[in-house]
Amino acid sequence: MSTGTHYEVLARKYRPQNFSELAGQEHVSRTLQNAIDSGRVAHAFLFTGARGVGKTSTARIMAKTLNCERGVTHEPCNICPQCIEITKGTSTDVFEIDGASNNGVDDVRDLRENIRYLPSHSRYRIIIIDEVHMLSTNAFNALLKTLEEPPEHVKFIFATTEPHKLPITILSRCQRFDFKRVTLPKIIARLREIAGKESVTISDTSLALIARKGDGSMRDSLTAFDQVLAFCGNSVSDEDVATLLGAIDRRLLAEISAAVFAGDTQTVLAGVKQVDLVGYNMRQFCQELIEHFRNLLVIRSVKKPEEILDLAAAELEELHKQLLHISALDIQRRLTLFIKAESEMAYASFPRLIVEMVLLKAALLAPLVPIQELIEKIKSLETAAVHTPSLPWEAVRVVPAPAPQPGEAPSSPTRPSHPAHDVAPTPAQTAGHTDWGRFVAYVNERERLLGSVLEHGSPVKQETGLIEIGFPAGSYYLTAALEAEFIAEVQVLARVFTGAETVIRVKAIEAGFADAPLSLAEKKKNDAEQLLEDLKREVENHPVVKEAERVFGSTVTDVRNY
Numbered sequence: 386m387s388t389g390t391h392y393e394v395l396a397r398k399y400r401p402q403n404f405s406e407l408a409g410q411e412h413v414s415r416t417l418q419n420a421i422d423s424g425r426v427a428h429a430f431l432f433t434g435a436r437g438v439g440k441t442s443t444a445r446i447m448a449k450t451l452n453c454e455r456g457v458t459h460e461p462c463n464i465c466p467q468c469i470e471i472t473k474g475t476s477t478d479v480f481e482i483d484g485a486s487n488n489g490v491d492d493v494r495d496l497r498e499n500i501r502y503l504p505s506h507s508r509y510r511i512i513i514i515d516e517v518h519m520l521s522t523n524a525f526n527a528l529l530k531t532l533e534e535p536p537e538h539v540k541f542i543f544a545t546t547e548p549h550k551l552p553i554t555i556l557s558r559c560q561r562f563d564f565k566r567v568t569l570p571k572i573i574a575r576l577r578e579i580a581g582k583e584s585v586t587i588s589d590t591s592l593a594l595i596a597r598k599g600d601g602s603m604r605d606s607l608t609a610f611d612q613v614l615a616f617c618g619n620s621v622s623d624e625d626v627a628t629l630l631g632a633i634d635r636r637l638l639a640e641i642s643a644a645v646f647a648g649d650t651q652t653v654l655a656g657v658k659q660v661d662l663v664g665y666n667m668r669q670f671c672q673e674l675i676e677h678f679r680n681l682l683v684i685r686s687v688k689k690p691e692e693i694l695d696l697a698a699a700e701l702e703e704l705h706k707q708l709l710h711i712s713a714l715d716i717q718r719r720l721t722l723f724i725k726a727e728s729e730m731a732y733a734s735f736p737r738l739i740v741e742m743v744l745l746k747a748a749l750l751a752p753l754v755p756i757q758e759l760i761e762k763i764k765s766l767e768t769a770a771v772h773t774p775s776l777p778w779e780a781v782r783v784v785p786a787p788a789p790q791p792g793e794a795p796s797s798p799t800r801p802s803h804p805a806h807d808v809a810p811t812p813a814q815t816a817g818h819t820d821w822g823r824f825v826a827y828v829n830e831r832e833r834l835l836g837s838v839l840e841h842g843s844p845v846k847q848e849t850g851l852i853e854i855g856f857p858a859g860s861y862y863l864t865a866a867l868e869a870e871f872i873a874e875v876q877v878l879a880r881v882f883t884g885a886e887t888v889i890r891v892k893a894i895e896a897g898f899a900d901a902p903l904s905l906a907e908k909k910k911n912d913a914e915q916l917l918e919d920l921k922r923e924v925e926n927h928p929v930v931k932e933a934e935r936v937f938g939s940t941v942t943d944v945r946n947y
């Protein structure tokens with residue numbers, strides 16, 4: 386394409402010629418088409434919106450629709466002489482006026498003279514005034530007279546990027562349509578379609594980069610695409626696009642942010658070096674980091690990020706993956722760091738240094754554990770203390786844990802240590818057959834009431850065919866367990882559980898009877914207390930809490946497990 390003598394820019398070559406080709410302005414197309422179908426077409430329209438979103442294209446499509454020789458239908462035929470002339474800009478009945486250069490009262494007076502005549506070949510004389518806010522006050526006044534009593538054969542279409550500059554008298558006489566910025570996925574889809582027609586090989590990553598350059602303007606995106614094609618020809622590489630458009634490769638941003646979360650300082654600094662090597666402005670890079678982390682935060686915080694973020698579907702999915710184990714809070718803390726650094730960079734002599742420092746700081750931040758997560762952990766530990774399947778029958782007696790050997794790390798306070806570390810089964814018990822914890826869990830699943838009593842019992846003796854369970858003397862549990870019905874039912878369950886006839890014997894344990902193993906309920910209570918102790922220690926030693934104590938000059942007085 387660039388080898389030819391004439392190169393038509395993409396924005397002109399692929400200008401939408403009917404409503405269905407108008408990307409991103411479906412709400413406008415639908416309303417205009419409904420008006421045409423129902424024969425209620427206003428005599429003056431105002432199209433507002435950012436540059437390059439399709440206002441003038443829509444005005445021409447509308448003009449063709451109104452003057453098409455095939456009749457007023459909701460799409461122009463684009464092949465009759467009227468349609469073709471309007472497309473070429475040579476129709477004698479459609480006047481396109483640039484408000485910026487024809488803004489005087491004389492121009493409007495000429496216009497008024499002009500529209501007094503009936504259209505030469507068409508149904509309507511159509512006046513399209515682009516950048517209509519540029520007209521002078523006198524010109525507006527002259528125009529107003531026509532708008533107040535418009536001839537039947539005249540239609541006005543005004544377009545502007547700045548509707549607030551229009552007099553209310555004009556605004557009130559127009560049917561107004563607000564054009565939206567075109568979303569990134571829609572621009573990408575259009576670019577992909579054009580790439581196909583132009584036989585250009587280009588990745589979705591590059592298309593997204595080009596589309597982003599357009600910032601919601603289809604025309605600007607196509608101009609950026611022109612620039613890329615002029616440089617790369619028909620085979621476009623991601624690196625070329627990134628260099629050409631002065632954009633940071635999104636993959637590099639994703640790589641750096643992943644390294645930040647992983648605490649991988651090596652990769653973080655290597656990334657900054659790479660950014661610097663391509664001569665990218667460090668402050669702009671920091672701004673892109675901010676945007677990137679803002680995207681991450683939105684993805685982590687809302688259910689439908691695609692409705693809020695201007696991101697291609699593939700990018701969204703990629704970022705999602707990166708975030709699986711990162712909390713919104715942790716993203717937010719880093720985002721705050723970057724925003725602060727960016728403002729410092731305006732007058733900085735060493736912008737790269739600032740970027741490196743802030744990224745290192747972000748990479749070395751200790752993760753915050755949300756309180757809810759701590760609570761969940763505690764709950765799961767509590768459950769595990771009762772239902773853990775690996776808790777052997779013999780292992781219920783708690784003996785002091787051996788002191789850690791030199792060099793041996795103490796067990797983590799938030800992780801349950803394996804019961805085997807806390808207990809030492811006696812030789813006689815290692816021959817045991819059943820599993821007290823599992824048995825109680827088994828009973829619990831079937832007969833919750835029996836299980837809740839058993840949880841308070843200690844397995845004081847167990848032999849083949851016999852389980853002796855002790856309960857605290859004088860307790861409710863002892864009374865309940867001594868019921869013949871209770872014993873009979875537990876015996877049935879024990880037989881099924883062990884696969885052998887098993888006698889259940891219940892006895893009282895006098896207070897201070899130290900030899901009795903702990904009941905599951907006691908163990909659970911002990912574990913919960915231990916856990917709270919550990920939690921207190923962890924909270925008190927947490928760097929954030931320490932920092933809070935320093936900042937507020939306070940101390941932690943209480944830690945509660947809600």
Ligand SMILES: [Zn+2]
Nearest residue numbers: 453462465468
């Ligand atoms: Zn036509």
